Amino acid sequence: MKAIVLAAGYGTRLQRDIENDTTGRFRHLVGTPKPLLPVGHCALISHWVQALNSTGYVDAIFVVTNDLYYKIFEDWAQSFPNVKILNDGTQHNEERLGAVACLRLTVKHFRIDDHIVVIGGDTLFKEDFSLSRITNEFSSLIAKCDDSNLVLSYQCKDEETLKYGILEVDKDLRVSCMKEKPHPSETNSRRACPCFYLFSKATLPLLDVFLDEKKKAPIEEKDAPGNFLSWLILRKPIYVHEVSGRFDVGNLPSYVECDTFFRENLSSLNSYLK
Template sequence: MKAVILAAGYGTRLQRDVTADDSGRFAHLAGVAKPLLPVGHRALASHWVHALLASGCVDRIYVVTNALYHAAFEDWAAQLSNVTIVSDQTRTNEERLGAVACLRLAIKHFQIDDDIIVIGGDTLFKEDFSLNRVKERFNNLQAKCDHSCLVMSYQCEDEETRKYGILEVDEDLRIVCMKEKPLPSETKSRNACPCFYVLSKQTLPLLDDFLKEKMDAPIAEKDAPGNFLSWLIPRAPVYVHQISGRFDVGNLPSYVDCDLYFREKLQDLESYMV
């Protein structure tokens, strides 16, 4: 199995917050890509690299970034094993290809013909998350149908449904549909879906179909990976794996909360997410 970390975003909200902060406490974060932000005693993405390799879930990790941050990611990866970087060649947020196109870029560029774990580069999970348990669940699903895919899900609050893609599932935890940012009254489900997908290699060609269908669509329809997931659900069996929650580093306050947790509350750094 391979892993693809999507890290080609520009972190515009976070960088805007850093620029606006006049305390000087966060000046060191200016111009730093979100996956390379220091979270506790490691860069955010380094937590994923350590856990992915320590768990034995993958034998190679690919990171898709942009031209602006490419050199920084290459310097970061030089200190790690089994991590390779590719740039989407864009330099501004307005030029961005979108997360789904970046995923396809990695698959084509590295000629990936394997099951893949797709990870949003600005997300970390709570301590109950285990890659070994995810791998076990995925393998069990694959034994029944080799087209099966697996995504993470956690329970959000009622008022948060309008912020996330919400998954509706059947009694076997197979996803029936995904509703994008619904009102609480529009669904009984509170299954929020972060960007962590385990995609079977049999479904990877569907990325081409999706992007061909969306060729003339606005970038917003190709950027959020949840749009591909929603499109995939009627075409392949996709199941949920329940976790307790995540850290989503979107702006400066959410970054500060995440960093503080990893510095003061994380119980076991070495076994985290393994």
Template structure:
């Protein structure tokens, strides 16, 4: 299996918060892409690479970034032999390709023909998440049918359904549909779906079909990777694995909350996410 880390975003909300900060506490973060932000003892994306290495669930990690941050990622990746960096060649948020196009870029550029673990570069999970357990669940699904894909879900609050893609599942935890940011009365489910997917190699050709179908739509429909998952569900079997929660670094408050957790609350940093 290969891992693709989606890290080509420009972090516009976070940079606005940093520009507006008058305390000076976060001056050292200015200009850093979100995956390279220090979270506890290491960069956010380094937590992923360390756990992926220790779990042995992938044999290569491909990080898709943009031209503006490419050099910073190359410098960071020098310490990780299994990591390769790919630029999407954009230099501004207005030029961005979108997350789904970046995933396809990695698949095409590196000639990926294996199952793919897709990881949001600004996302970390709570301590109950483990790559080994998730990998075992995916392997069991693959043994039943090689088409099977796996996503994660966690319980969100009722008033938060309109912030996330919400999964509806059957008794076997197969996903029936994903409702995009529904109001609470539109679904009984509270299963939010973060950006972490295990995609069967048999599903990768559908990236082309999705992007061709959406080529005349706005970038928002092609940017959010959950839109591809929602589109995929009627076409390939997708199952879910439950976790307790995630950290989504989108702005300065969410970053400081994440950093505080890793500095003061994480009980076992050595086995985290393994």
């Protein structure tokens, strides 16, 4: 299996928050891409690399970023021989390709013909997350049906459905539909779906089909990876693995919450994510 970390965003909200912060505590983070923010004892993305390497399930890790941050990621990757950095060629948020296009770019560039795990570069999970359990579950699904896919979900609050893609599932935890930011009255489900997907290699050719259908659509329809997932539900079997929650580093308060948790509450860094 290969891992692809989506890290081509520009973090405009977070950078704006840092620049407007009057305390000066975070001035040293100006210009730091979200995946490279220090979280606990290392960069956010380093937690993922350490966990992926420790499981032995992933044999290569690809990080797709933009031209603005490419050199910073290249310098960071010197410590990880099996990590390769891909530049999507954009320099401004207005030029961004979108997450799905970046995913396809990575698959094409590195000629990936394997199952993949896709990880949002600004996302971490709570202590109950286990990469080994998830990859074992994915292997079991593939053994039964070789075009199966696996995604995560966690229970969100009623008012939070307006912020997330919400999954509806059947009794076997197979996803039947995904509603994008629905009103709480529009679904009984509270299953939020973070950007962490295990896609079978049989799914990868559908990236071309999706983007071809959306080539004239606005960037918003191609940016969020959840849009591809919602489209994929009608074409391939997708199952859910439940977790308790996640950290989504989108602005300064969410970054502080994540970093504080890792510094003060995470009891066993050696086993985190593995």
